[in-house]
Amino acid sequence: MEEGKGMRCEDILRAGSGTFETPAYIFDLDTLYHRVASVKEQFGENVILCYAMKANPFLVGPLCKMIEKFEVCSPGEFRICERAALDMHKVVLSGVYKNEADMQSVVHFYESQPTYTIESMEQYRLLKRCATEEKIQIEALVRLSSKNQFGVDKKVLEQILEDAANDPHVRIKGLQFYSGTQKRNASQMIAEIDALNTYSMELEKRFAVRFEELEYGPGLYTSYFNNEDAQDDIILQEFAKAMREINFHGKIILEMGRLIAAACGLYITSIVDIKETEGIRYCIVDGGIHQVNYYGQTMAMRTPDIEQIPKRTDQEAKYTICGSLCTVSDLLAKQFPLSGAKPGDMLVFKKAGAYSVTEGIALFLSRDLPGVYYYSEEEGLKKVRSKQPTDIMNSVMGMEIEQ
């Protein structure tokens, strides 16, 4: 079945009829697997995929057989991988803040299984201390900065290489680079990976090392909105073609979040109220901007792909779709055509698989976090997380307010 088509959406919801509560996310695993297979095919054997799990941690388990590396950026993300029993050889332990106690414990329990990234001289020293205490050698990538707080500049990178050359506990096996998301221009990505490759060759000569890996996050584009050309496939094809021609003697690892996760996600919210105020038709839903997130979207200036369920044949009327937060910015769509909209109808937001479940302002208004479901044709709809209350996180625990 084709990704994100109308019938599929109704099928998925029918699969959960009776048990289905909104707001909710559904991650369609068939679409996810189809996506990964197609991305892998386009890049060919030259490239290894690394899933940046910050895009959607719920996909770690489903992806663990298909994806060779997982970029993990916090102790919480690491615990999610432990819970999913992910093979720690697949973990690239990244992140701009690595805390001493956490690193000691990871190095103690998992030793050299994960790849560690180094984002500062201080992180290098910390990892070196941890590995020395355990009397082991760990493998690391040094992250080259793209002129922001992440990674190190060339001067510090070279100091680290110099020091590591004489150190038995940290082996630098390559470089890492990421400069941002939603890149519309394949030539920018090609230039970045070429520059990283050229720099790595220069370092190999100067420091008499041989790098095994270059890990690059291209920030590939996902088209979200109805009025834009669906350029994402063209950009992906152009970049993938160039990657087939790149000449690096080791492994090229591409870190990706959005490109892998976006298409498989549906965010489902129900209409709870309908009104007309000062000549504008409003449709209020039980979800909102705290739960669905499209990069580049503010104040519903652009319209993502939304489907009304059930489909009706009534005449269309245009609505401003608003969420349930106490802010005028909780706008999901403007002038959106709905047919005979009624409370209880569901609105399905497509391509909500990346950065919706993780990036929302989830604690605002203390509303419950949505339930999460996996769907596949074979297994149907399966609840993997119930709705979660957030009021507990916004309360003073064990203390009554004096009045």
Ligand SMILES: Cc1ncc(COP(=O)(O)O)c(C=O)c1O
């Ligand atoms: C270091 C790193 N790699 C990869 C990614 C994933 O980026 P994208 O979702 O654009 O593929 C991110 C996202 O923030 C990142 O910080």
